[in-house]
Amino acid sequence: MKLMIKKSNLLNKPCSEYDNLPSGKFDAIKEIANRGNHAEHVGWLIANCKLAQTPKMIAYFNYLKPSVNDVYLLIVSCKFAQTPKMIKYFKSLKPSIEDVSSLIRNYKFTQTTKMLTYFKSLNPSAYDIYLLILYCKFAQTPKMLKYYKSLNPLACDVCFLIEYCKFAQTADMLAYFKSLSPSAEDVRWLIANCKFTQTIEMLKYYKSLNPSAEYVSWLIFSCKFAQTAKMLKYYKSLNPPIEDIHWLINHCKFASRYGIT
Numbered sequence: 001m002k003l004m005i006k007k008s009n010l011l012n013k014p015c016s017e018y019d020n021l022p023s024g025k026f027d028a029i030k031e032i033a034n035r036g037n038h039a040e041h042v043g044w045l046i047a048n049c050k051l052a053q054t055p056k057m058i059a060y061f062n063y064l065k066p067s068v069n070d071v072y073l074l075i076v077s078c079k080f081a082q083t084p085k086m087i088k089y090f091k092s093l094k095p096s097i098e099d100v101s102s103l104i105r106n107y108k109f110t111q112t113t114k115m116l117t118y119f120k121s122l123n124p125s126a127y128d129i130y131l132l133i134l135y136c137k138f139a140q141t142p143k144m145l146k147y148y149k150s151l152n153p154l155a156c157d158v159c160f161l162i163e164y165c166k167f168a169q170t171a172d173m174l175a176y177f178k179s180l181s182p183s184a185e186d187v188r189w190l191i192a193n194c195k196f197t198q199t200i201e202m203l204k205y206y207k208s209l210n211p212s213a214e215y216v217s218w219l220i221f222s223c224k225f226a227q228t229a230k231m232l233k234y235y236k237s238l239n240p241p242i243e244d245i246h247w248l249i250n251h252c253k254f255a256s257r258y259g260i261t
Helices: 028-034 039-048 055-063 068-077 084-092 097-106 113-121 126-135 142-150 155-164 171-179 184-193 200-208 213-222 229-237 242-251 253-258
Strands: none
Touching (some): 039 055, 039 068, 068 097, 097 126, 126 155, 155 171, 155 184, 184 213, 213 229, 213 253, 229 253
16 A cells, blocks of 8 residues: 655654655655554544545554554544544444543534443443533533432532532532532532522521531631621531631631621
């Protein structure tokens, strides 16, 4: 097999192994063969030379038994290789859950129901699904949330999903979060960092978990929504140490202005 090209046909400069390429026309296949015939190099050539973007070259690339990473790089860097056939070949190499997740999250052409089904067939963890939902709008569906719940995620992961993903900021997801018996610290974190959860109802739920005076102090300090006379009164009812009271007064303008006696 031959592929006659010139250096000017390359979109980018190849690695230093190819610094001594002929100045005129040369056989790219022969040059690669002379340097070990690596599938990685053939993949780079296909991605960086339009003349190499042919079914024959893809077949040659596959013949060299590329690694999962070689195929992944070719698919993401070359539109010509973004075909159902190449995705099928990629799957045949048994890629990791992380590789498949990365493809779906970052490349629209892989955001299909078929790829999601394949991803699930790899038995991803709850955390894998959490990442996919968080970073991929395509995966933000009621069906995926239901699947996520079926994997029994940790309360802290559900907390972060609600915090960072607007799609998950629903009454149903909050109810699910509570059903996991989250710690007072998880609830404090969520209230302090997610406006969606800054409600009177959530403050009541937080108090029902019997948080320590220290955690209540942190909530008042870090969350304007919690800076109310009622919350200060609740804080005082927990009999915090005098040094903690001084810390809150010194670090929180609201507590300083309102006063804690």
